[in-house]
Amino acid sequence: MPVTEKPHVPRITSSARLFTSAVSASEYSLFVMPADSLSIIIVAFLATVVTYYSFKRTMGNGAKYPPAASHWFPLLSHTRTFALGDITLASTFLKQCRENIPVRFHGIGFDFILVSGTNLIRKALTTDSHLDWNHTSAQMFGRLFNAPKRICDATAADDSGVGVKPYPGSYVHPGQRLIRNQVLFFNDAFSKKSMDELAPRFLHNLKQRHTDFDIGETWTNLPDLYIFLRKFIFRCGIVSFYGQNMLDLNPDVEKEFTEYDGNIPFLATGLPRFMNPRAFESRARCLAAVKRWRQEAIRQSEGQQEEDTEWDPAWGLGTIKRRNKLFDATEGLFDEDATAATDLATMWAFTSNVIPATFWLLFEILRDEDLYKRAKDALNTTRNADGSFDTTKIINNPLLQSAYSEVLRLHTASMMTRTVKKTHELDSWTLKRDQTVVLSSHIEHHNVYWNTMDASGRDHPAEAFWAERFLTPEGDFSLDGKQGKYMPYGMGEHMCPGRHFAKYEMLLTFVVLVDRFEIELSSPQGWRPDNDLSRYGFGALHPKQKVEARIRMRP
Numbered sequence: 001m002p003v004t005e006k007p008h009v010p011r012i013t014s015s016a017r018l019f020t021s022a023v024s025a026s027e028y029s030l031f032v033m034p035a036d037s038l039s040i041i042i043v044a045f046l047a048t049v050v051t052y053y054s055f056k057r058t059m060g061n062g063a064k065y066p067p068a069a070s071h072w073f074p075l076l077s078h079t080r081t082f083a084l085g086d087i088t089l090a091s092t093f094l095k096q097c098r099e100n101i102p103v104r105f106h107g108i109g110f111d112f113i114l115v116s117g118t119n120l121i122r123k124a125l126t127t128d129s130h131l132d133w134n135h136t137s138a139q140m141f142g143r144l145f146n147a148p149k150r151i152c153d154a155t156a157a158d159d160s161g162v163g164v165k166p167y168p169g170s171y172v173h174p175g176q177r178l179i180r181n182q183v184l185f186f187n188d189a190f191s192k193k194s195m196d197e198l199a200p201r202f203l204h205n206l207k208q209r210h211t212d213f214d215i216g217e218t219w220t221n222l223p224d225l226y227i228f229l230r231k232f233i234f235r236c237g238i239v240s241f242y243g244q245n246m247l248d249l250n251p252d253v254e255k256e257f258t259e260y261d262g263n264i265p266f267l268a269t270g271l272p273r274f275m276n277p278r279a280f281e282s283r284a285r286c287l288a289a290v291k292r293w294r295q296e297a298i299r300q301s302e303g304q305q306e307e308d309t310e311w312d313p314a315w316g317l318g319t320i321k322r323r324n325k326l327f328d329a330t331e332g333l334f335d336e337d338a339t340a341a342t343d344l345a346t347m348w349a350f351t352s353n354v355i356p357a358t359f360w361l362l363f364e365i366l367r368d369e370d371l372y373k374r375a376k377d378a379l380n381t382t383r384n385a386d387g388s389f390d391t392t393k394i395i396n397n398p399l400l401q402s403a404y405s406e407v408l409r410l411h412t413a414s415m416m417t418r419t420v421k422k423t424h425e426l427d428s429w430t431l432k433r434d435q436t437v438v439l440s441s442h443i444e445h446h447n448v449y450w451n452t453m454d455a456s457g458r459d460h461p462a463e464a465f466w467a468e469r470f471l472t473p474e475g476d477f478s479l480d481g482k483q484g485k486y487m488p489y490g491m492g493e494h495m496c497p498g499r500h501f502a503k504y505e506m507l508l509t510f511v512v513l514v515d516r517f518e519i520e521l522s523s524p525q526g527w528r529p530d531n532d533l534s535r536y537g538f539g540a541l542h543p544k545q546k547v548e549a550r551i552r553m554r555p
């Protein structure tokens, strides 16, 4: 089929150019200042004075409370920044953060300490910490997935930790150790035995999926590469986790879920329903879909002999069925609404980040002809004698691993939010009880640390994509020395348990796509869509502008 539509050439706005072309604090500050230059100078001067004295006060008297980030509005403080969100928030964070000095942001409805810098991050997230994760988790479980209040309360109150033995002094009912139950579930889901079932199943579904599209050996125009990818991957993930029933019972689940996922940033605010009823309706439709699936799985299992297998046609992955025992052990805490919230949360976890991240992997490789060729050569070294791919070799290929890591460095903005359990010192800084603490991968991933020069003397600044960034001079993949600097999956006790599967999902999808299809970007040479920072804090960022491409089946 000939390419019929004129290629879409997105306009890069000046604000976007500011963001993507440089990460220096001074340039970011230009973006958030008023236009008039005299007022810029006055306001900047006042802000500097206020910040200096606030800093001096906190440092000078021996008390070491984190200084407040500067702002223009005495009463509202940083409220405007947070109300605007998006690029304003991202740029303000980058401008105001200080390496290894916590900084306080506050305004209407929020008050938190932003912690940045390798030393503080490591101490905050990896030491047996005084920072609590449960409160944020409980709140998000309620807001994003509509978990019943009693489940959120039980999550927030679970002070037993994730270990086999509950923390001393914790009296949580053994079956209601909800945080540990989640760890048990994901350990089981991504155990070797389970992955040996899941990874080949996912690969098989990807290979099947490529025939579902009306794409032949002549070029077909793709008006939006991201949407194509979303359609491609979503079903494969769903069927690999929940089995075919989920799709058969809910033919519109992909559409519903896409709408719901688009509303996640709104739902996370906790704002009332009347402000965006569609967000709540799409969530309700997704919850109804997972309930339908669960009712059918229960119906199909009735009267059947209990068998512990890694795959069950009614339940999908064995671990999903085994999780029912954890629900049962809560002794009535988990009813139909609670299990639906958990099923929806699981579905969201294995799709919402991986799909945009895979888009960026494909896009960044396709936009560089030389890299594309080297990636294809690398893939050919992972083939078995019969032409099929060896998935272990793919996952361990140095160039592909490095490109994958660089995608997560440049295109994620994950936020780790914690609550201080008891007043303590983080280095020399006092963190008060109940204070909220926030860490952002976006900040750490744009640190000047990442400005690198390669052996040929070419600069690779932090804001540029460089596929080889994670390769040693010997050509091996390495994350050595990057703990606390590179954290797309967070760090410490609550580090993402799905990270290994996410890597599989991303790399296997890339492999199947470039093996089965020829794909060419229609966008101008060197152009890249902006990261959509309206999802700042939720992990992988979506592309802000559409990317047109053309595609055809390989002969």
Ligand code: HEM
Pocket (backbone or CB within 6 Å): 182, 186, 349, 350, 351, 353, 354, 357, 412, 414, 415, 416, 417, 487, 488, 489, 490, 491, 493, 494, 495, 496, 497, 498, 499, 501, 502, 539, 540
């Ligand atoms: C590119 C893909 C992904 C990214 C960037 C990502 C990012 C993250 C980050 C930053 C955290 C830590 C949050 C914190 O410490 O507060 C996290 C936690 C989590 N992730 Fe992921 N994730 C990805 C894929 C996945 C997948 C595929 C799954 C499951 C199938 C998953 C399940 C989870 C769960 C359950 C947690 C909470 C861990 C806990 O409770 O301790 N994620 N993820």
